[in-house]
Amino acid sequence: MYPDNIITEEVVEMAVSKRIVLHFPRRLVDRPIICRLVKDYNLEFNILKASVTPEEEGLLILELTGKQKEYDEGIQYLTKAGVKIQSLSQNVVRNEERCTHCGACVTICPTGAFELEPSTRRVKFYNEKCLACGLCIKACPPRAMEVHF
Amino acid sequence: MELEGYGGNTLIIDLSTGRIKKEPLDKELAEKFIGGWGFCQKLMYDYMPVGKEPLAPENPIVISPGLLNGTLSPSCSKVCFISKDPVSGAVASWFGSLHFGIRLKWAGYDNVVITGRAPKPVYLKIIDDDVELCDAGDLWGKMDVYETVDALKERHGKTCSVASIGPAGENLVKISIMLIDKGTTCGRTMGCTMGSKNLKAIVVNGTKGIKVADSRRFMRTVDQLVERAMKDPNRDNWKRMALYFIWPLWESAGYITTKNWSETAPKSEMLGPYGQEEYLKSVVSTYGCPGCLAPDKAVIEVKEGEFKGLVAPFSTPIDPAMSFGARLAVGGLDRAFKLGDMANRFGIDFMTFPAIVGWMIDLYERGILTKVDTGGLELKEGFEVAKILLEQTARREGLGDIIAEGFIGAAQKIGRGAEKYAHHVKGTEPDFDGRVSFGMEIFSAQVNVRPSRDLPVGGLTIAKGRKPDFFQKIIPRTGYLSLDEVGRFITPEGFDLPRLTAHYEYWATILDMMGICFRMASSSLYNVATAAELYSAATGIEKSPGELLKDAERAFNLSKFLNAREGFTRKDDSFPSKWFEPLKRPDRGEEVVLTDYFGSRRITREDTEQMLSDYYDEHGWDVERGIPTKEKLIELGLDKAAGEIEKYR
Numbered sequence: 118m119y120p121d122n123i124i125t126e127e128v129v130e131m132a133v134s135k136r137i138v139l140h141f142p143r144r145l146v147d148r149p150i151i152c153r154l155v156k157d158y159n160l161e162f163n164i165l166k167a168s169v170t171p172e173e174e175g176l177l178i179l180e181l182t183g184k185q186k187e188y189d190e191g192i193q194y195l196t197k198a199g200v201k202i203q204s205l206s207q208n209v210v211r212n213e214e215r216c217t218h219c220g221a222c223v224t225i226c227p228t229g230a231f232e233l234e235p236s237t238r239r240v241k242f243y244n245e246k247c248l249a250c251g252l253c254i255k256a257c258p259p260r261a262m263e264v265h266f
Numbered sequence: 267m268e269l270e271g272y273g274g275n276t277l278i279i280d281l282s283t284g285r286i287k288k289e290p291l292d293k294e295l296a297e298k299f300i301g302g303w304g305f306c307q308k309l310m311y312d313y314m315p316v317g318k319e320p321l322a323p324e325n326p327i328v329i330s331p332g333l334l335n336g337t338l339s340p341s342c343s344k345v346c347f348i349s350k351d352p353v354s355g356a357v358a359s360w361f362g363s364l365h366f367g368i369r370l371k372w373a374g375y376d377n378v379v380i381t382g383r384a385p386k387p388v389y390l391k392i393i394d395d396d397v398e399l400c401d402a403g404d405l406w407g408k409m410d411v412y413e414t415v416d417a418l419k420e421r422h423g424k425t426c427s428v429a430s431i432g433p434a435g436e437n438l439v440k441i442s443i444m445l446i447d448k449g450t451t452c453g454r455t456m457g458c459t460m461g462s463k464n465l466k467a468i469v470v471n472g473t474k475g476i477k478v479a480d481s482r483r484f485m486r487t488v489d490q491l492v493e494r495a496m497k498d499p500n501r502d503n504w505k506r507m508a509l510y511f512i513w514p515l516w517e518s519a520g521y522i523t524t525k526n527w528s529e530t531a532p533k534s535e536m537l538g539p540y541g542q543e544e545y546l547k548s549v550v551s552t553y554g555c556p557g558c559l560a561p562d563k564a565v566i567e568v569k570e571g572e573f574k575g576l577v578a579p580f581s582t583p584i585d586p587a588m589s590f591g592a593r594l595a596v597g598g599l600d601r602a603f604k605l606g607d608m609a610n611r612f613g614i615d616f617m618t619f620p621a622i623v624g625w626m627i628d629l630y631e632r633g634i635l636t637k638v639d640t641g642g643l644e645l646k647e648g649f650e651v652a653k654i655l656l657e658q659t660a661r662r663e664g665l666g667d668i669i670a671e672g673f674i675g676a677a678q679k680i681g682r683g684a685e686k687y688a689h690h691v692k693g694t695e696p697d698f699d700g701r702v703s704f705g706m707e708i709f710s711a712q713v714n715v716r717p718s719r720d721l722p723v724g725g726l727t728i729a730k731g732r733k734p735d736f737f738q739k740i741i742p743r744t745g746y747l748s749l750d751e752v753g754r755f756i757t758p759e760g761f762d763l764p765r766l767t768a769h770y771e772y773w774a775t776i777l778d779m780m781g782i783c784f785r786m787a788s789s790s791l792y793n794v795a796t797a798a799e800l801y802s803a804a805t806g807i808e809k810s811p812g813e814l815l816k817d818a819e820r821a822f823n824l825s826k827f828l829n830a831r832e833g834f835t836r837k838d839d840s841f842p843s844k845w846f847e848p849l850k851r852p853d854r855g856e857e858v859v860l861t862d863y864f865g866s867r868r869i870t871r872e873d874t875e876q877m878l879s880d881y882y883d884e885h886g887w888d889v890e891r892g893i894p895t896k897e898k899l900i901e902l903g904l905d906k907a908a909g910e911i912e913k914y915r
Contacts, residue, residue, distance in 0.1 A: 217505055221556040224336075224368050229425065235416075236577055237565050238449060238553040255485070258340040258492050258559045259501075 134182040136165065136205040136248070137192075141175035145199055151177070158191035159183055165248050178205060178249055208265050209247045215261035216240065222253040222262065269296050270479040271333065271804030273371040273472075276309075277397060279390065281463050282323060282382030286397050291376050297807055298903065300814075301333030303359055303778035304821040305377050306348040310357055311824060311907070313379055316831050320352040321438070321462040323383035329468075330377045331367030332781010336476045339488050339800060340495055341788035343367055343555035344781040347452055349459040350832075352440045353672035354693035356715065357828040359778075362444075362452035363555040365427040366470060367781060373472030384464035393422065393471045402466040406436060410611040412448050418469050426471040432613030434660045435461035439670040441618045441659075445610060449553065449563060450581040454694055455672070457613045479806030487799050491791045495559040498787055504560040508552040508583050510545050516584070519729065520702040520851060520858055522592045526628040527689045527699070529850035531592035540587040544599050550577065560787035568600045576600075578607040589620040595647040605652055612660035621695035622669050622676060623655055625688050634682050640665050689844045692834075696842070701849045701858045703730045704869065706770045709763055713839040713881055713892075714771070715822075715829045726786075727863055734758055734864070741766075745794030745811055746773035760864050764881035775818035820902040823894045826887070827907045830914050836882070836892030841874045 141150075146169055154160040160183035169175040181188060195202060218240045222231040230246035231253070233239070253262045268274055269291055278287040299308045306328045313326045327349045334342035345367030351358035370378070373394050380390070387406035388399045405414050414430035427447055434442035435457030442457030460466075478484045495501075503511040516522055517536045524531040538544075547569060554561030564583040568576040580586065586606035590596045596605060609616035629635040630645035637643070641664040645651060658666025668676045674693045677685035689695060691712055700708045705727020726732070726740065738756050742749040746769050755762045755769075776782075776797050777789055794811040802808045809817075848857035860869045882889045886898045899908035 217554060217559060217561050218551060219554045219556050219558045219561060220365065221338075221558075223425070224365055224372075224556050232424070235424075237551045238563075238579060239551050256338050256557075258495060258557050260492070260496070 131185045132182065133185050133188050134180060135188070136178065136180050136245075138203045138205055138208055138249075139175075139177040139179065139195065140201040140203075141169070141177065142199055142201075143172060143174055146171060146173065146175045148198075150195070150198055150200065151179075153194065154181070154191045158187045158194070160187060160191050166250070205244070205247060205249055209244055209249055210263045210265065211242050212261045212263055215259045216257075217259055217261075219258065221256045221258060225252050225256040227252065269293060270477050270806050271337075271801075272296060272301070273331075273336075273374045273376045273474075273476070275374050276377040276379065277375050277392070278379045278381075279397075279399070280382045281380060281384040281388065281399070281465065284384075284399055286399070288397070296376075296805065298817060299821055300776075300779035300801065300817055301376060302330050302335075302344065302781045303332075303346045303348075303775065304817065305330035305779075306346045306359055307821050307824045307828065309377055309379055310348055310828055313381060314350065314357070314828070318350075320350040320355050321459065323463065324381065325350045325459075327380045327456075327459055327463070327465075328377060329370070329380070331371045331375075333779060333804065334800060335367035335781045336371040337478060337488075337800075337804060338485065338557070340491055340557045340559060340791065341555070341785075342780060342782045343557060344778070344783055345370065346778065346781075347444075347456050349456060351455050351693065352438075352458050352462075353455055353674055355832055356692055356834060357825070357832060358455070360452050360454060360456050361778075362429065362446045362450060363783070364447050364450050365556060366429055366446045368556060369425075369427045369470040369472045371472065371476060372474050373470060374474055375472075378468075380463065380465065383462065387464045387466050389418065389467040389469060390465065391422065391469045393426070393469070394473055402464075405466050406464075407433075411445050411613045412611055414467050415445075415448050418467055422469050423471060426469050428467055428469050430467040430613075431457040431460050431465075432611055432660075434458075434613040434670075436466070437660065437662045437670075438462060439614060439659060439662060440672040440675065441615045441622070441670065442613045443615045445581075445613065448610075449579045450555070451610075451615075454615050454618060457615075478804040480803045484800060484803035487796055487803065491796065492559075494791050495787075498560065500787060501559060504554075504562065504787060505552060507542060507546065507549070508554075508564040509562040510542055510564070510583050513540075513542060513545075513584055513587070515729070516588075520849065521699060522588060523699065523849070524592050524595065524624070526624045526687065527844050527849070528847070529852055531595075533853045536587075536592065540591045540599055540602075545583070545587075548599065548603070549583075553579075555783065558783065558788065560785060562785060566603055568603055571598075571600050573600050573604045576604060576607060578603060578610070580606060580610075585617060589617050590652060593620040593624045594652050596649040596652055601649045605649070605656060608653070608656055612656070614656065614659060617697070618672070618695060619656065619659065619669065620652070621689070622673060623652065625673070626665070626669070626676075628687050629680070629684055632687070634684055634687075635680065639668075639680070686843070689842055691842060692838060698728060699849065700841070700845045701860050703728060703863060704763070704860060705863050706763065706767045709767045709877070709881070710771055710774070712841055713767075713878065715825045715834070730863065730865070734760055737761060737766075743793060744773060744790075746770060746815065760862060760866060762880070763863065764877040765884040768881055768884035771822060772815050772818040775822050776814060779818065779821060816902070820904065823885075823899060823902055824904055824907060826885075826894050827899065827904070827911060830891075830893035830911065833914075834893075836878060836890070839878055839892055841871070846871055 163180040166178040228246045232241045276289045309328045331345040343363045344361045348359040387402040389402045391398045411432035415428045418428045429446045444452045444456045548566040550565040552561045552564045565579045586602035590602040590605045658664045659669045673690040755766045798811045798814040879889045896908045
């Protein structure tokens with residue numbers, strides 16, 4: 118462990134990797150925006166899901182990786198440009214009333230975002246692992262998984 | 267060619283030599299036997315030699331996930347296990363569930379055929395293409411059912427599904443089961459068969475998924491099924507209480523019996539200390555199989571008393587109360603849970619165990635068993651005796667060594683007319699009582715090629731009180747008989763039970779081939795037409811409802827043939843003598859006798875003999891012997907079996 122007084126520099130240099138949902142208003146759909154994240158802010162991105170149609174609102178789910186400082190600046194740039202940003206985990210929700218803990222999602226989720234807790238056999242949902250692929254939505258018989266974009 | 271909707275391969279494992287072979291799934295098998303229970307019958311026919319002792323190494327275990335396992339269709343996680351039942355010698359099938367069948371199919375396998383006997387304890391690992399027999403030296407003799415699951419998940423990843431046996435299976439206790447992921451049982455004697463093969467566990471995981479031929483078409487039906495399921499008025503009950511929500515209904519019907527099936531357990535106790543309120547105090551969570559909307563299983567935690575802190579999953583949470591609570595009067599739900607948990611960890615079937623002990627108490631009271639047989643133990647109801655005998659059974663010590671034989675073997679060992687008081691059908695105690703409601707499920711349980719209990723229970727005639735016109739309406743909707751045909755069997759006065767049952771069994775067979783759960787909340791979502799539609803959409807092989815029913819009839823006949831080959835005939839189908847005695851209901855001052863479903867006339871032994879004849883006749887079988895005829899087998903395309911059946915006449 119580092120003592121508190123020397124940690125500041127480390128934080129700035131620390132690498133981060135986050136999954137975010139970007140909503141592009143219609144006017145921005147045909148503008149080059151994401152490429153600037155690479156050029157100006159040294160961020161790497163991995164597109165998890167994209168739905169961009171000319172003249173319509175665009176949706177992009179990205180995994181952004183880079184240094185904390187540059188990541189923050191990149192996000193600031195996007196916001197200024199008019200892109201609405203949400204973290205992915207806010208958008209995939211389990212309706213607890215409906216879930217029967219059957220575990221169909223456990224079997225089908227490609228990233229292992231659902232886990233059966235061994236002692237209670239309850240299904241835990243780790244939304245930070247979720248890619249919003251939507252497979253669980255159809256696989257869930259009581260339709261407990263909801264994706265809000 | 268690659269078949270869509272299937273895993274695509276059959277694994278053949280010879281435990282004696284360690285040889286593992288992978289063969290592509292035979293298209294003809296897929297078309298004629300659909301999957302699950304159907305595949306199991308055909309592969310037993312191909313791999314099982316005739317007339318060997320049940321635990322002979324040559325006898326295989328076949329495991330086949332139902333056709334719909336691993337697809338998005340709801341409530342179809344049933345995977346069929348078949349072997350020669352060491353208690354009765356019948357070719358008998360059992361069902362497992364949870365994630366096992368799905369993982370197996372996703373690994374690419376529709377069947378696993380396991381033959382031989384491993385020279386030393388092993389477990390079978392199937393993780394996609396990585397199939398291996400691994401040394402179980404550190405598990406065998408050291409770990410119970412649950413510890414084995416934990417150890418193997420630790421080793422091979424927590425998303426694996428593990429089927430494991432405990433000390434009872436290792437010690438060849440015939441009434442031992444295998445459990446899957448601690449959370450569901452696979453009865454009744456599979457633990458013993460696995461033990462006899464030195465096979466401690468099977469670990470599966472699969473990541474390949476299933477490709478259905480026409481996913482849009484498939485999902486159209488799936489969406490309709492889900493929509494129906496969401497409207498089930500009992501959904502909240504299942505979610506809150508799991509199967510326990512039917513407990514008061516069973517009490518009122520008369521299914522909760524005690525004193526070796528001679529009377530019903532006291533209502534005040536069953537609805538008091540064993541009632542829903544007490545139960546709900548212990549429920550931690552309810553759970554079901556993947557894709558299930560009506561979870562019937564529960565994890566409980568004992569909150570106070572000597573077993574405080576006990577946390578245990580129960581596949582059928584009413585079973586501890588029904589078996590230990592009612593049958594053995596162990597004195598409270600917490601004690602019933604404790605014994606249920608012990609039995610699960612040993613891998614002992616805790617429906618059969620209390621049934622046998624209840625019978626033995628009866629024998630003891632009659633003087634047929636004495637302290638000489640019990641090793642000085644005073645045989646009586648209650649927790650202490652049950653616990654001692656459970657431990658003895660797991661180790662095959664003392665009286666436990668006789669209990670471990672199951673009803674048939676135990677009656678033989680005891681002799682002295684003990685068999686007369688044993689209530690069983692082909693070695694297994696019936697779950698349901700004909701005196702309470704003599705319907706299709708119960709009739710089928712008597713005559714079924716499988717030992718009692720393990721048959722799909724649609725639930726329609728388990729509960730009394732429905733009128734003939736209900737069945738006239740509902741049966742054509744389920745689709746195993748058309749509106750015209752149903753008129754042959756149902757009149758305003760009642761129904762022709764044996765003939766109706768013969769057709770109902772084809773529907774039950776379809777459920778088992780597709781892997782659809784038999785609980786009413788699940789099976790009633792489907793009908794023959796939706797099953798045929800899902801088969802066609804999944805595999806790309808077009809099949810009409812009529813053709814699917816024919817496939818069911820084929821598999822059913824082959825199953826009957828396999829048992830005829832082992833010497834099972836009409837004599838083995840006759841009804842338990844207990845049902846011709848009244849069932850006393852002391853707290854109601856009533857006696858219940860065997861009547862037809864509608865309660866309009868008494869049924870005698872003679873009547874049931876006529877019913878058997880009608881049942882065989884409706885199946886197109888030899889009425890005198892109760893086995894398939896050569897002509898019937900030829901009609902179903904089972905020519906080879908047809909050539910052999912003459913030998914067994």
